[in-house]
Amino acid sequence: MSVTVRVPAKVNVQLAVGGARSDGFHDLANVFLAVGLYDEVTVTPAASLRVTCSGPGSDQVPLDSSNLAARAALALAERAGISASSAAVHIHIDKDIPVAGGMAGGSADAAGALVACDALWGLGTSRGELLSLCAELGSDVPFSLVGGAALGVGRGEQLTSLPVGGSFHWVFAVADGGLSTPAVYREFDRLWAGRSVPEPVASDALLSALRVGDAVALASAVSNDLQPAALSLFPSLRETLDVGMAAGALASLVSGSGPTTAFLAKSAESAAAVAEALLASGTCRAARVASAPAAGATVV
Structure with a gap:
């Protein structure tokens, strides 16, 4: 069994x-x-x-x-x-x-x-x-x-x-190489050294965009405070982010601690076009298209 x-x-x-x-x-x-x-x-x-x-x-x-x-x-x-x-x-x-x-x-x-x-x-x-x-x-x-x-x-x-009011279309560009999450947090601390870090608060605009299923509104609200640290350690990700935006993505960001980069697209067709452009650019080793949200751990 x-x-x-x-x-x-x-x-x-x-x-x-x-x-x-x-x-x-x-x-x-x-x-x-x-x-x-x-x-x-x-x-x-x-x-x-x-x-x-x-x-x-x-x-x-x-x-x-x-x-x-x-x-x-x-x-x-x-x-x-x-x-x-x-x-x-x-x-x-x-x-x-x-x-x-x-x-x-x-x-x-x-x-x-x-x-x-x-x-x-x-x-x-x-x-x-x-x-x-x-x-x-x-x-x-x-x-x-x-x-x-x-x-x-x-x-x-x-x-x-x-609550999520609809489906969102994403493209994920997989980088050559990896990033250590602890190393990214250490770089975050280094970049903020000597300054007071604001208290983390969820964005009302972002939560609203998820709730109503508005991809354009979500695109204007996405953010990642670890992105500057990830880019500091992995500068070539900037080019990947630029390629995805030039190909029509609504928003781009480093996914978590990276180095995968994420692109929000307006439709499944747009996501496919962004993925094709990312692969053609040579700035990543793979580009994966996926929709969200998805169910959690499930016995199959």
Whole structure:
């Protein structure tokens, strides 16, 4: 017997970042939108815990106990009082979310492993308990579980679901190379050194645009406070952003901590044209088209 769970990528349509806290994290006002690019996580009983991975970028995914999906399985087993031998599973991750791209691929895999192991072991863990485990695993993991659209505060793990009034069309340009999220936050702190960082607050205009499904209004409201830091560390992303806008995108931004860049388009046809222009420009190694919002972790 095996269980497979499909989990979406995310784009941060707003990422407002406060100053560094005493615990090293930053307070956030993080508006997540799940998009239709998916990893699939399959768990099967095995003699010991092991992780395998296939798909684009799979060679960059750790296959040891540091993998977030493996950590999720162990955390769920511990919470449920299941012995290590009884909890042994083979976790296979079929990647389609860009790796190290600021789209929460690792977090998605963790959420997928939690849901899959919960079903495989017949635990019936409550949504609240699963979300608590997600928050322990990482700031983006809870949203990977719930999907749709949500405002995340604290370090992003405290979620409030948001209404979305329509579909939004996106293009994601996958860069050659990756960016470390901690490194981007360190650069954010360096760029703000000696200045007071404003308190992070969700944009009323952005929340309204999501609620009514207005792509033009959303385009004028998207923002990412980590973008200057990401561009400082990865300057060539500026050219990618420029190419997408010249091709007709309504808005462009670095996705999360990057280096994937995201482009909001007015229609599916426009998104296809933007993707074609990005690929032709040679400024990225792949351009993916997806719509949003998408459902969270789902058994398939």
